[in-house]
Amino acid sequence: MTPIHPYADVGQPAQPEVLLVDDDEVNLLLTELALRERGFKLVGASSGEQALALLRDWTPDIVVLDALMPGMDGFDTCRALRRLPGHETVPVLMLTGLDDDASITRAYQAGATDFFVKATQWGLLAGRLHYLLRASRTRIELERSKSKLARAQDLARMGSFDWWRPERGDASGLVMSPEALRVFGFGPHEPVGLRTLLRMVPHDDRRSFLRLLHEALRHASVVATDVPIILLDGRQRIIHVEAEPEFNEHGHGAGYTGIVQDVTDRRLAEDKIRQLANFDALTGLPNRRQLIWRAERALEQARRMGHQFALLLIDLDRFKIINDTLGHGAGDEALVEVGRRLRACVRHSEQVMEGALEAAGVRSHRSLEAVGRLGGDEFVALLPEVVSEQDAERVAQRVLESLREPIFVGGQECFVTASVGVAMYPRDGASVVDLLRNSDIAMYSVKVQGKNSAAVYSPQLAGRGREKLELETALHKAIERDELVLHYQPKIDVRAARMVGAEALMRWQRGGRLVPPGEFIPLAEDTGLIVPLSEWALREAARQARQWQQAFGFAESIAVNLPSRLFERSDLVEHIHQCVTAVSVPHRMVQLEITEDNLMKDLQNVIPALHRLNEIGVEISIDDFGTGYSSLAYLTTLPISEVKIDRSFVRDLGITPQSAAVVTAIIALARSLGLRVVAEGVETLRQMDVLHRLGCGLMQGFLFSRAVPPDELRHWLEHTVLPRKAAWIGSAVQVETVDDGARLAGSIPYR
Amino acid sequence: MSLEPPIPGAPSTAASSTALDAAALARLRELDPDGRQGVLLRVLAAYETSLARMLGQLHAARDAGDAGAVAELAHKLKSSSASVGAIALAATCAEIERRLRAGAPGDLAADVARLAADGGAALGAVGAMLRP
Numbered sequence: 001m002t003p004i005h006p007y008a009d010v011g012q013p014a015q016p017e018v019l020l021v022d023d024d025e026v027n028l029l030l031t032e033l034a035l036r037e038r039g040f041k042l043v044g045a046s047s048g049e050q051a052l053a054l055l056r057d058w059t060p061d062i063v064v065l066d067a068l069m070p071g072m073d074g075f076d077t078c079r080a081l082r083r084l085p086g087h088e089t090v091p092v093l094m095l096t097g098l099d100d101d102a103s104i105t106r107a108y109q110a111g112a113t114d115f116f117v118k119a120t121q122w123g124l125l126a127g128r129l130h131y132l133l134r135a136s137r138t139r140i141e142l143e144r145s146k147s148k149l150a151r152a153q154d155l156a157r158m159g160s161f162d163w164w165r166p167e168r169g170d171a172s173g174l175v176m177s178p179e180a181l182r183v184f185g186f187g188p189h190e191p192v193g194l195r196t197l198l199r200m201v202p203h204d205d206r207r208s209f210l211r212l213l214h215e216a217l218r219h220a221s222v223v224a225t226d227v228p229i230i231l232l233d234g235r236q237r238i239i240h241v242e243a244e245p246e247f248n249e250h251g252h253g254a255g256y257t258g259i260v261q262d263v264t265d266r267r268l269a270e271d272k273i274r275q276l277a278n279f280d281a282l283t284g285l286p287n288r289r290q291l292i293w294r295a296e297r298a299l300e301q302a303r304r305m306g307h308q309f310a311l312l313l314i315d316l317d318r319f320k321i322i323n324d325t326l327g328h329g330a331g332d333e334a335l336v337e338v339g340r341r342l343r344a345c346v347r348h349s350e351q352v353m354e355g356a357l358e359a360a361g362v363r364s365h366r367s368l369e370a371v372g373r374l375g376g377d378e379f380v381a382l383l384p385e386v387v388s389e390q391d392a393e394r395v396a397q398r399v400l401e402s403l404r405e406p407i408f409v410g411g412q413e414c415f416v417t418a419s420v421g422v423a424m425y426p427r428d429g430a431s432v433v434d435l436l437r438n439s440d441i442a443m444y445s446v447k448v449q450g451k452n453s454a455a456v457y458s459p460q461l462a463g464r465g466r467e468k469l470e471l472e473t474a475l476h477k478a479i480e481r482d483e484l485v486l487h488y489q490p491k492i493d494v495r496a497a498r499m500v501g502a503e504a505l506m507r508w509q510r511g512g513r514l515v516p517p518g519e520f521i522p523l524a525e526d527t528g529l530i531v532p533l534s535e536w537a538l539r540e541a542a543r544q545a546r547q548w549q550q551a552f553g554f555a556e557s558i559a560v561n562l563p564s565r566l567f568e569r570s571d572l573v574e575h576i577h578q579c580v581t582a583v584s585v586p587h588r589m590v591q592l593e594i595t596e597d598n599l600m601k602d603l604q605n606v607i608p609a610l611h612r613l614n615e616i617g618v619e620i621s622i623d624d625f626g627t628g629y630s631s632l633a634y635l636t637t638l639p640i641s642e643v644k645i646d647r648s649f650v651r652d653l654g655i656t657p658q659s660a661a662v663v664t665a666i667i668a669l670a671r672s673l674g675l676r677v678v679a680e681g682v683e684t685l686r687q688m689d690v691l692h693r694l695g696c697g698l699m700q701g702f703l704f705s706r707a708v709p710p711d712e713l714r715h716w717l718e719h720t721v722l723p724r725k726a727a728w729i730g731s732a733v734q735v736e737t738v739d740d741g742a743r744l745a746g747s748i749p750y751r
Numbered sequence: 752m753s754l755e756p757p758i759p760g761a762p763s764t765a766a767s768s769t770a771l772d773a774a775a776l777a778r779l780r781e782l783d784p785d786g787r788q789g790v791l792l793r794v795l796a797a798y799e800t801s802l803a804r805m806l807g808q809l810h811a812a813r814d815a816g817d818a819g820a821v822a823e824l825a826h827k828l829k830s831s832s833a834s835v836g837a838i839a840l841a842a843t844c845a846e847i848e849r850r851l852r853a854g855a856p857g858d859l860a861a862d863v864a865r866l867a868a869d870g871g872a873a874l875g876a877v878g879a880m881l882r883p
Binding site: 023025026027029030033034038068070097118120225 | 778782783788790792794797798800801823826827830831833834835877
């Protein structure tokens with residue numbers, strides 16, 4: 001049977017345990033019965049001594065003590081009970097007589113929680129017990145939450161304090177919780193006054209901190225600030241103080257209550273984050289973000305105050321070589337050293353800057369001056385105020401000068417040079433973005449003109465620089481992306497109406513557009529990319545020769561244009577050998593063309609290669625013949641097989657008599673040396689007729705076919721040449737019948 | 752007197768001193784409505800034992816002239832007597848206790864004699880109930 005009583009509430013034990021102490025058996029028995037009836041669990045004791053013995057290893061939820069007992073009375077028992085460990089807070093109800101005021105007072109003094117007048121009204125007693133139990137539970141929970149708070153504060157290195165204005169009298173001054181004392185490195189009960197704490201604030205910060213406190217006090221406003229302190233053991237900490245004013249009954253500020261917290265770690269972390277966000281981890285210089293922030297501020301200041309500021313873009317020359325040859329570790333070392341040297345070229349300011357520019361003095365923008373790293377091997381020097389372009393140029397020269405000494409990286413001396421582009425505000429741009437772009441253009445103009453120098457931006461530079469750089473980057477990737485193709489222009493023997501070979505011409509399929517060679521070959525030659533490009537072309541031409549050979553019995557040669565620098569490479573012969581053997585075609589099916597210009601420029605270096613190529617059966621053709629200043633004498637000694645008459649002479653045939661004279665001379669010379677002659681750029685039947693008449697039967701030009709993809713060339717052969725449908729074939733045949741009918745009979749091309 | 756806890760059906764006649772107060776007994780019975788725990792008999796037995804012991808102690812206190820001890824015994828007897836319905840004894844105890852605690856000893860022997868007389872009557876009444 002579960003007794004139901006009106007005082008049951010959540011969180012209370014279902015059956016509270018009561019220790020009842022009464023020397024009167026009748027009362028003990030009656031009270032026991034009555035309380036048990038009301039849901040309590042009773043343990044009776046007939047004397048104080050017996051009660052204390054029970055309490056030694058048991059803690060009831062509540063103790064009910066009869067005040068008057070022989071021997072140890074209720075008061076003595078209560079006092080003794082309070083001294084037992086674990087019973088400091090157990091609720092004790094003292095039973096007294098109704099008219100016994102003295103006992104009531106004595107009960108409280110002895111540590112009783114409450115008193116109750118002895119009577120037989122058990123319901124009232126039970127009610128009082130429930131009330132006490134509830135109060136006790138609330139108190140226990142409060143204690144628990146206080147200790148939790150203390151623990152939490154301890155973990156958070158936080159503590160609370162109260163401070164009362166001195167005029168309050170006794171309670172005035174600073175009262176700190178043990179946790180707050182610990183924040184400052186004091187023991188839990190050390191007497192610490194405000195003065196002691198203030199002395200821990202470093203001298204430089206103390207004055208401003210005091211001023212802040214006085215201000216807050218004067219306006220009774222909230223205090224929230226971080227203050228540095230030095231603990232007595234010398235450690236430096238940053239303490240966050242947050243306090244709210246307390247008001248007296250008149251509405252006047254009477255004091256403050258608040259918390260202190262050691263935020264050193266947080267501040268260090270914040271500083272670290274700010275450092276990482278604004279500075280380059282490798283060189284420690286301001287990073288792009290910080291640089292741009294500073295540049296924006298410098299620009300604002302310059303605009304407001306009407307002065308100029310300069311932005312120097314410093315790009316290291318050929319830095320990639322260091323990375324590629326010595327490794328990235330060495331590259332990083334070099335960047336750190338470069339950063340160190342560049343920093344010395346300006347009044348570099350380390351200050352981390354964010355938000356508003358502090359201390360807005362007229363020269364505050366000076367603190368923006370810095371060298372930073374934009375990324376990779378690109379640096380920027382920011383000069384927040386310059387009087388003239390010359391100021392900026394001087395710094396640029398200082399930068400170049402600073403790099404003249406070799407840098408030791410990876411145990412080795414390296415020479416690093418830089419190209420510097422200068423842009424001036426407001427002349428060269430109204431925004432940081434414009435200035436960066438224009439300094440980039442100026443920098444690029446230095447690169448193009450041979451690097452290791454500085455240039456100031458001018459609008460004339462703007463045109464091509466960046467575009468060219470982009471092209472260069474894209475061209476780098478063209479080979480691996482298979483964006484390059486060879487188109488082929490046939491060489492025609494007009495008398496026989498047959499193809500006697502083809503010239504391979506490179507095209508670049510860049511994003512849906514076919515880039516003509518004139519737009520990228522010069523750049524490829526500038527940058528050295530021409531070498532891999534040419535090597536690819538040789539491989540591709542050999543492959544195509546093989547494919548045609550198998551498809552329709554092609555047995556002539558494909559000519560590939562090579563720059564002279566390729567002839568200087570010792571591995572050219574080997575490379576060609578590999579290209580043709582890889583696809584099983586004879587060496588002679590690859591022909592090389594070199595321009596007369598190119599040949600003459602590097603003649604001495606090229607000749608050995610020509611000989612070796614000749615030995616393995618690769619024929620050499622001289623392109624653009626007649627335009628250079630060829631020493632004709634050399635022609636007799638060179639191992640060449642063919643000359644190609646430059647298109648400019650062909651174009652003017654029949655227009656200027658000189659053209660015909662030159663062409664005649666070339667043909668005569670070639671004949672005497674046993675060389676083939678090919679005329680380039682033949683566009684009209686008239687030109688063809690003239691050339692033919694002058695004795696040149698091999699031609700190339702739009703009249704026959706432009707340079708076309710390999711499949712189109714085959715189509716052209718099958719549908720135009722073989723059926724003899726083209727206009728030039730008729731014309732050629734006509735010429736043929738007049739001049740050299742006999743040769744036509746046996747020549748039927750490609751069947 | 753007006754401060755004493757009200758004792759329902761307080762007797763005003765000597766006759767009622769020979770029996771236990773019916774209202775008090777009814778309250779005791781309420782503690783054990785179906786009588787299964789034998790509460791009434793247990794309480795009365797406990798009362799009989801302690802009353803007999805305390806009567807002896809009263810005489811000893813009287814012989815020693817210890818007014819304080821008499822007051823304490825009166826106090827004790829007062830509440831248990833009231834509980835079992837020995838109303839005359841409870842009233843006598845209250846009166847004597849109060850007087851003694853007020854520091855007016857008077858005739859200690861006469862007090863003890865009155866307590867012994869009322870106590871004897873109560874013993875008789877309890878005995879009659881325990882051993883009918």
